[in-house]
Amino acid sequence: MFFDKTVLDNGITVVTETMDQVRSVALGFWVRVGSRDEPPGFGGMSHFIEHLLFKGTEKRTAEEISATFDRLGAELNAFTSKEYTCYYSRFLDEHLPTAVDVLVDMLQGTLFADEHVKSEREVVLEEIHLHEDTPDEQIHDLFAQTLFGSHPLGAPILGQTESVETFGRDDVTKYFSDYYLPENVVVAAAGRVKHDEVVSLVRDRLHLNERGEEMRKSYAPKPASEVMVRTKQTEQAHICYGTLAFDARSEDRFALTILDTILGGGMSSRLFREIREKKGLAYSVYSYHSLFLETGVFTVYAGTRPANAEEVIKLIQAELDDIVTNGVGEDEFAKVKDHLKGQLVLGLESTRNRMTRMGKSELTQGEVLSLDELVARIDRVTRDDVARVARELLRPDRMVLSVIGPFESEKLAHLLGEGVA
Numbered sequence: 001m002f003f004d005k006t007v008l009d010n011g012i013t014v015v016t017e018t019m020d021q022v023r024s025v026a027l028g029f030w031v032r033v034g035s036r037d038e039p040p041g042f043g044g045m046s047h048f049i050e051h052l053l054f055k056g057t058e059k060r061t062a063e064e065i066s067a068t069f070d071r072l073g074a075e076l077n078a079f080t081s082k083e084y085t086c087y088y089s090r091f092l093d094e095h096l097p098t099a100v101d102v103l104v105d106m107l108q109g110t111l112f113a114d115e116h117v118k119s120e121r122e123v124v125l126e127e128i129h130l131h132e133d134t135p136d137e138q139i140h141d142l143f144a145q146t147l148f149g150s151h152p153l154g155a156p157i158l159g160q161t162e163s164v165e166t167f168g169r170d171d172v173t174k175y176f177s178d179y180y181l182p183e184n185v186v187v188a189a190a191g192r193v194k195h196d197e198v199v200s201l202v203r204d205r206l207h208l209n210e211r212g213e214e215m216r217k218s219y220a221p222k223p224a225s226e227v228m229v230r231t232k233q234t235e236q237a238h239i240c241y242g243t244l245a246f247d248a249r250s251e252d253r254f255a256l257t258i259l260d261t262i263l264g265g266g267m268s269s270r271l272f273r274e275i276r277e278k279k280g281l282a283y284s285v286y287s288y289h290s291l292f293l294e295t296g297v298f299t300v301y302a303g304t305r306p307a308n309a310e311e312v313i314k315l316i317q318a319e320l321d322d323i324v325t326n327g328v329g330e331d332e333f334a335k336v337k338d339h340l341k342g343q344l345v346l347g348l349e350s351t352r353n354r355m356t357r358m359g360k361s362e363l364t365q366g367e368v369l370s371l372d373e374l375v376a377r378i379d380r381v382t383r384d385d386v387a388r389v390a391r392e393l394l395r396p397d398r399m400v401l402s403v404i405g406p407f408e409s410e411k412l413a414h415l416l417g418e419g420v421a
Contacts, residue, residue: 003358003368004195008203010210011183015358015368016195019351025096025191026355027198028088029103030363032186033179035159036082036152036292041166044159045175047080048124048167053087054078055116057109060102068102076102080157083292084363090352093192100201107180108208117169125165128158135238135404136284136303138230143240143299143402146228151221153292182208188359191351221295230404237309237405241316242299243398248291248364254377255385256298256393260289261336262328262386263319264300268335270319271300279315281308293364298393306405313401320394327387341375 006014034046056062069076074091087106089099131137141156148154185208189198221244246252264271264287275285285302300320304312328336347353348371361368369377 003370005362005368006195006199008182008199010208011181011185012202012206012208013186013362014195014199014202015186015188015362016193016198017190017354017358018193018195019191019354022191022351023092024090024351025093025099025189025193026088026090026351027096027099027103027189028086028187028355028359029107030186030188030359031085031087031180032083032184032363033085034081034083035155035157037179038152038155038159038175041163042171042175043155043163044124044128044157045163045167045171046085046179047157047159048120048164049172049176050078050080050085050087051120051124052112052116052172053106053110055120056111056113057105058111059105059109065102065106068098072098074099082153082155082157084360086356086359088352088355096189096193096197097201100198100205104202104205107185108206112169112172112176114169117167117172121164121167124158125161128161128164131158135232135234135236136301139238139240139301139402139404140299142228142230142404143242143400144297146240146402147242147244147297147400148221153221153295177209180208182210186359186362188355188362190354190358226399227401227403229402229407231407232404233406234404235305236303237306237312237403237407239302239304239309239313239316240299240402241302241313241399242287242297243393243400245289245296245298245393246291247294247296249366250291250296252385252389253291253296255381255389256289256296257340258333258336258378258381259323259386259389259393260287260298261340262332263287263323265336266339268339270323271302271316274319275302275312275315279311281305281312281315285312291364306407309403309405309407317396317399320390320399321396323387324390324394327390328383330383333383333386337378337381340378344374344378345371 004016038045054062054065072091072095074089076089078087087103089103091099145154187202246256263269271285271287275282282302282304287300290297300316302312358368
C-alpha cells in the first residue's frame with residue numbers, strides 16, 4: 001500500500017493510491033464542512049448544499065449529470081457528516097477525465113437557481129419528516145443533543161424544519177462561498193489511476209474561490225445533561241448510552257477501537273452475548289465510536305420492549321463496570337486484534353473503501369497511515385492500554401443517556417437514574 005500526495009499551489013490536496021490489479025477507480029471530492037460549522041439559523045445547510053450540487057450547472061442539467069454516469073455504468077453519490085461533505089463516484093479507469101470533469105463542474109458551476117432551492121427545500125423537509133418517523137435513527141441525534149448540548153457537534157446533520165424552511169438562495173451562496181475553498185478540499189482517488197494524471201486534471205479544472213479566513217470554531221464540549229427522554233408511542237424503547245471519548249488524532253483511538261469491538265462490535269461481543277443471546281432482551285444491540293476534531297464519542301445502542309428498558313440499561317452498565325474492574329483476558333484480547341486486522345485487510349479490497357479511508361484520514365487527521373502502519377498501531381496496544389481507557393471513559397458519573405419511547409419523562413429519568421448509579 002503506497003500513497004502519493006500533492007498539495008496544489010491554491011491549497012487543494014490530492015491523495016491517490018494505485019491498484020493495478022483492478023479496473024475501477026473510486027474518486028472523492030472531500031470538503032471540510034459539515035453540520036458542526038452551521039451558525040444559528042443555518043442548521044442543515046451543509047446537507048442542503050450537498051443536495052443542490054446535483055440540481056444542475058451552467059453546463060449540465062440535473063438529467064445530463066445523471067445520464068453521463070449512467071452511460072458509463074458508474075456510481076455517483078454524496079453524503080454529509082458532522083465535519084465534512086463528500087461527493088464521490090466509482091467508474092472504469094478509462095473514464096477518469098469525464099468523471100473529474102463532471103464532479104468539478106458540480107463543485108464550481110452549480111447554479112443554485114431559485115427554483116432549485118425551493119424544490120429541494122421540500123425534498124429535504126420530507127427527508128427530515130422521514131427521519132423523525134424512524135426512531136432507531138432519530139435516537140442517535142437525540143443522544144448527540146444530550147451529550148453536546150449547544151456545542152456545534154450536537155446539531156443534527158439534516159437540520160431542523162424551522163431553519164430549512166427559511167433557506168433562500170442568498171443564504172446558500174453565502175455559506176457555499178465561506179466554506180467551499182481550496183484549502184478545505186481533499187481529492188482522493190484509489191484504483192487503476194496515476195497520481196500525476198489526477199493532479200493534472202484537478203489543477204487544470206478545479207478553480208474555487210481564493211483562500212479565506214478560517215471559519216471553523218473549535219472548543220472542547222462538556223456533557224449538557226445526564227438523561228434526555230423523548231416521549232413517543234413506539235413499540236420499542238430506543239436507548240443510547242455513552243460518553244465523550246478521544247479526538248481523531250489521539251493515540252488512544254486504537255485502544256478505544258479494541259474496547260469498542262470487545263463490548264459491542266459484533267456477534268461475539270460482550271453486549272450482544274449477554275443482552276441478546278443470553279437474556280433475549282433485544283434484537284439489535286451494539287456499540288460504536290466516532291472521532292472528531294476536539295473530542296469523540298463512545299455509544300451503546302439497544303432497542304427493547306419498553307417494559308425491559310430499565311433492565312437493559314442495568315445490563316449495559318454491568319458490562320461496562322465489568323471491563324473497568326476486571327479488564328480483558330488474553331484470549332479475548334488476541335481474538336479481537338485478529339478480528340480488527342482481518343476486517344481492515346478485507347475492507348481494503350474495495351477501491352471505494354480505500355478512497356474513503358484516504359480522504360477522511362487526510363481531512364481529519366492530516367495523514368494517511370499505510371496498512372502496515374495501521375496493523376502496527378493495533379499490535380502496539382496492550383491490555384493495560386485498554387483497561388486504562390476503560391477506566392477513564394466508562395465511569396458511571398461520565399455516562400449520558402437518551403431514550404425514545406412511550407414513557408413519562410420524569411418517571412423514566414428517575415428509574416434510569418437508579419439503573420445507572
